[in-house]
Amino acid sequence: MRGQILFTPGPVMMHERVLKAMAEQVVSHRSEEFRQLLDDVRALLAKVYGGGEPLVLTGSGTLAVESMAWSLVEPGERVLVVSHGEFGERLADALARRGAIVDVVGAEQPGRHVPVESVAAKLDEEEYAAVAVVYTETSLGLSYRDMAQVARKAKSQGALVMVDAVSALAGEQVPSPGVVDAVASAAQKAIAGPPGVSFVAVSEEAIEKMKKVARKPPSYLDLEKVYRFHSERRETPYTPAVNLLYGLREALQLITERGLDAWIEMHRERAELLYSKLPGYGLQPVVEPGYRANTVAAFYTPLPSGVLASELAKRGIKIARGMGGLKDRVVRIATMGWLPEDAYERLFTALSEILA
Structure with a gap:
């Protein structure tokens, strides 16, 4: 290997500094040392995201995407998914499993983008609680660079905008929380950190929606719970992958240095x-x-x-x-x-x- x-x-391949950082001795996740580690990671993530409240999870990018879907959408709400391939379909499936009414607008053929006009037409036809998009469709290598235009249209009609940026963050100019409402990503892609850590950055509007959700998601998918622990205690609700966070901090530091x-x-x-x-x-x-x-x-x-x-x-x-x-x-x-x-x-x- x-x-x-x-x-x-x-x-992806990691820097020697990241590998060495993960070899440090573990600390208690209820200690001041851990709180400082989490503070550091969240501050560095905010720089990479360009804003928002970064919520840190132990799990793959799929956990981040599904936590975003389940925490920001109520069963019975109508959601529009812009899909360019496999991961767009997975996003639609996650929302359907949540109980959302899911409409999908897809590309005419693999490798072609969905025109903004097609998305706008769907938004004019129905009232949507949210619009969900994969920024970089990993199955095809397609980046949806019309994302900001779609977000402006969606938000003008009162819809939250959720972005799967697992293969985009730190490798593309992804619209930041504020332009959109929630951006899910993970460490093991363009950040060049260890697999097993993911995160969702949320806007103020998204935080308010999470608080109002009546049918809460399963506890491990509940971003509102993560937000409360981060903001009130500088901790995570459950035992996190401490050593992976050491590695993530170092990977983010390397990006900020460059x-x-x-x-x-x-x-x-x-x-x-x-x-x-x-x-x-x-x-x-x-x-x-x-x-x-x-x-x-x-x-x-x-x-x-x-x-x-x-x-x-x-x-x-x-x-x-x-x-x-x-x-x-x-x-x-x-x-x-x-x-x-x-x-x-x-x-x-x-x-x-x-x-x-």
């Missing part, structure tokens, strides 16, 4: 390199220009995706196959994490050998 290069869309804008630009440059070079090897981008994600790039491959992924793995390079109906036709190559300096050179050399 030590010799492998991870181009997978999470988890500068958030520079960190996002690094992901954009890596993605541009992939989009410019890989067509020369016979791999064609799935997503239309203008919506190609900074954090994960998807390509139609001339070989079955399993064959290409297997051959790259033999050379110490891990990529991901497509998802759903595109599993065998598409490969996904992420740009996240602390990659070795020669990572792309090794990738291109391996592709040359395999696809010659």
